[in-house]
Amino acid sequence: MSEQVAGAAQALPLKKIAKGETLLEVRNLKKYFPVTEGILFQKAVGHVKAVDGVTFDIKKGETLGLVGESGCGKTTTGRCILQLERPTAGEIVFEGVNLEKLNSKELSPMRQKVQVIFQDPYSSLNPRMKVASILGEPMRVHGVYPDTAKRNNRIAELLNYCGLPSKFADRYPHEMSGGQRQRVGIARALCLNPDFIICDEAVSALDVSIQAQVINLLEDLRNEFGLTYLFIAHDLSVVHHLCDRVAVMYLGKLVEIADSDELFDNPMHPYTRALLSAVPVPDPSKEAQREHQVLKGEVPSPLNPPPGCVFHPRCTLAVDSCRVGIPPLRELKPGHWVACTEV
Amino acid sequence: MPRLLEVENLKTQFETGVGIVRAVDGISYYVEEGETVAIVGESGCGKSVGAMSILRLIPDPPGKIVDGRIMFEGRNLLDLPDSEIRKVRGGQISMVFQEPMTSLNPVLTIGLQLTETMILHLGLNQEEADKRAVELLGLVGIGEPERRLKQYPHQFSGGMRQRVMIALALSCKPKLIIADEPTTALDVTIQAQILELMRNLTKDMGVALIIITHNLGVVARYAERVIVMYAGKIVEMGTAMQVYHDPHHPYTIGLLNSVPRMDLHRGRRLVPIEGQPPDLTRLDQGCSYRPRCRWAIDKCAASFPPLEAVNGGQVSACFRKNELEKDLKSAS
Numbered sequence: 001m002s003e004q005v006a007g008a009a010q011a012l013p014l015k016k017i018a019k020g021e022t023l024l025e026v027r028n029l030k031k032y033f034p035v036t037e038g039i040l041f042q043k044a045v046g047h048v049k050a051v052d053g054v055t056f057d058i059k060k061g062e063t064l065g066l067v068g069e070s071g072c073g074k075t076t077t078g079r080c081i082l083q084l085e086r087p088t089a090g091e092i093v094f095e096g097v098n099l100e101k102l103n104s105k106e107l108s109p110m111r112q113k114v115q116v117i118f119q120d121p122y123s124s125l126n127p128r129m130k131v132a133s134i135l136g137e138p139m140r141v142h143g144v145y146p147d148t149a150k151r152n153n154r155i156a157e158l159l160n161y162c163g164l165p166s167k168f169a170d171r172y173p174h175e176m177s178g179g180q181r182q183r184v185g186i187a188r189a190l191c192l193n194p195d196f197i198i199c200d201e202a203v204s205a206l207d208v209s210i211q212a213q214v215i216n217l218l219e220d221l222r223n224e225f226g227l228t229y230l231f232i233a234h235d236l237s238v239v240h241h242l243c244d245r246v247a248v249m250y251l252g253k254l255v256e257i258a259d260s261d262e263l264f265d266n267p268m269h270p271y272t273r274a275l276l277s278a279v280p281v282p283d284p285s286k287e288a289q290r291e292h293q294v295l296k297g298e299v300p301s302p303l304n305p306p307p308g309c310v311f312h313p314r315c316t317l318a319v320d321s322c323r324v325g326i327p328p329l330r331e332l333k334p335g336h337w338v339a340c341t342e343v
Numbered sequence: 344m345p346r347l348l349e350v351e352n353l354k355t356q357f358e359t360g361v362g363i364v365r366a367v368d369g370i371s372y373y374v375e376e377g378e379t380v381a382i383v384g385e386s387g388c389g390k391s392v393g394a395m396s397i398l399r400l401i402p403d404p405p406g407k408i409v410d411g412r413i414m415f416e417g418r419n420l421l422d423l424p425d426s427e428i429r430k431v432r433g434g435q436i437s438m439v440f441q442e443p444m445t446s447l448n449p450v451l452t453i454g455l456q457l458t459e460t461m462i463l464h465l466g467l468n469q470e471e472a473d474k475r476a477v478e479l480l481g482l483v484g485i486g487e488p489e490r491r492l493k494q495y496p497h498q499f500s501g502g503m504r505q506r507v508m509i510a511l512a513l514s515c516k517p518k519l520i521i522a523d524e525p526t527t528a529l530d531v532t533i534q535a536q537i538l539e540l541m542r543n544l545t546k547d548m549g550v551a552l553i554i555i556t557h558n559l560g561v562v563a564r565y566a567e568r569v570i571v572m573y574a575g576k577i578v579e580m581g582t583a584m585q586v587y588h589d590p591h592h593p594y595t596i597g598l599l600n601s602v603p604r605m606d607l608h609r610g611r612r613l614v615p616i617e618g619q620p621p622d623l624t625r626l627d628q629g630c631s632y633r634p635r636c637r638w639a640i641d642k643c644a645a646s647f648p649p650l651e652a653v654n655g656g657q658v659s660a661c662f663r664k665n666e667l668e669k670d671l672k673s674a675s
Binding site for chain 1: 385531536612
């Protein structure tokens with residue numbers, strides 16, 4: 001970006017990560033939310049295992065897609081990486097620093113480097129703040145561009161990057177359409193020059209024609225600033241379009257991870273297969289020929305997940321051993337990991 | 344045989360502080376018995392308002408159906424007295440709404456909500472209605488129907504609630520079901536379950552289905568005919584094959600080019616439709632799509648192009664509908 005960021009980020013002895021090297025490692029991440037009973041004397045009666053032992057890494061410059069249905073733990077994984085939730089167990093290593101060992105003061109410079117774009121452009125912007133304050137506040141807090149005039153220049157520049165005219169700085173969120181708001185959300189994620197952006201359902205709330213505009217914007221920004229994305233989404237067509245690698249989650253666990261082309265051409269886990277078959281493609285002749293495998297039943301409660309492989313009650317390949325042992329992720333092809341013993 | 348439903352020049356408007364919103368602006372289409380028709384378009388194009396107008400579910404004020412006819416089984420629904428339209432609602436025409444969380448009454452059991460409709464429309468007694476409710480829940484794939492009938496909506500998951508809604512919609516043996524974004528709030532695998540269920544049941548019972556959706560994939564998989572709407576007007580209409588493989592309106596072409604597709608190679612750049620949908624209070628007499636259209640000419644500003652036949656029943660509202668294809672071919 002145009003000007004070097006001053007301030008705290010440079011004081012940290014962070015090693016510079018080159019493109020293609022590991023930027024983020026998530027090791028055996030677990031996040032359990034206690035379920036309590038009683039008002040005065042609360043006691044935990046169980047745990048919702050939102051994320052239960054998830055391991056993956058992201059290389060610099062790459063876009064990893066994290067897919068799964070509601071309640072599978074994909075958003076919680078993102079929130080743990082952002083340190084908006086402290087994990088129950090496991091490590092999150094960003095640029096070689098284990099974030100779990102840092103206190104909130106030490107985390108502050110890390111937070112500049114990891115940013116997020118939320119799903120709902122209506123509720124993720126403060127309705128009482130003008131765009132200029134929404135974008136300016138993080139810079140002020142982190143001591144980036146302390147000078148007001150420079151900061152305003154920077155705000156105009158960010159808006160232009162995101163395809164909005166500079167005069168939008170004076171607008172309130174309600175004066176903009178959904179697509180424009182999401183562009184402001186993207187500008188906000190960019191304002192501290194991050195290395196890594198988590199896009200949590202960033203295009204899901206948008207209409208088809210506007211969604212395409214925002215997807216193209218995310219691609220352009222990735223190329224221009226060498227960004228790394230974790231793209232959390234339930235829409236597999238968008239993930240297929242944007243992501244280099246894809247990880248599939250089911251009920252708090254990672255069931256499959258592979259390069260995007262490999263995963264979509266050759267899905268191995270029975271859940272991934274069912275998921276891909278459930279997504280209709282916009283072509284009636286292809287749809288007429290496609291085999292539609294409809295998954296029976298629903299996702300079980302994460303409060304009381306089934307023993308063994310969490311997918312076995314809905315799985316067509318399940319055998320007795322699936323009800324007992326938790327299948328580990330196995331590398332069946334170079335870079336293609338599957339948590340299933342029957343494929 | 345007359346057509347099951349014929350909508351003619353329907354106009355629905357809303358009075359707002361900033362002017363009159365012409366949400367539905369003169370649409371005409373038909374639905375044959377037993378067929379599945381999809382109405383597609385983006386938010387605010389009038390697809391839901393158009394469907395709600397069929398059952399006169401538009402809150403008045405601020406909304407008003409100002410013109411048109413809705414012929415259903417030989418009667419104009421817009422002329423019926425309130426007592427008569429109530430018999431049509433849930434009786435011959437029923438609806439499945441988007442939000443399974445809000446479209447069931449949270450303080451009544453599922454059983455009560457199912458049987459109430461049948462007692463009212465079919466004249467069954469409580470015992471007969473209970474029996475049929477058990478059958479219906481079984482039909483839509485809900486296990487242990489006797490026990491489930493005594494439960495409240497919050498005890499059902501989103502997918503299960505949508506199954507209840509379908510059971511409710513089917514309960515009075517309607518001729519037509521209008522499903523307004525029936526699976527938008529659901530996960531993909533549940534979406535597939537629900538759509539498959541709706542397709543099988545409507546086929547088995549010979550019920551016609553209008554699916555309102557913004558998802559072009561869902562349309563391709565389930566619909567026989569497609570109606571594309573933009574800014575309150577129908578811009579293109581035809582069979583799914585015609586509209587997807589041989590689109591004749593710039594907006595349809597724009598929509599198809601802007602969806603990310605799992606079935607095509609990665610690395611393809613999306614071609615979005617530039618700009619924003621228009622403000623419905625400030626539409627002029629010209630084509631409402633022309634500010635975003637790369638084929639727009641002076642003529643497009645003068646009047647709205649009429650829906651005219653392209654081939655084999657397909658119609659398009661574009662002055663240059665026959666030049667688009669040639670243009671696209673020479674470009675690629």
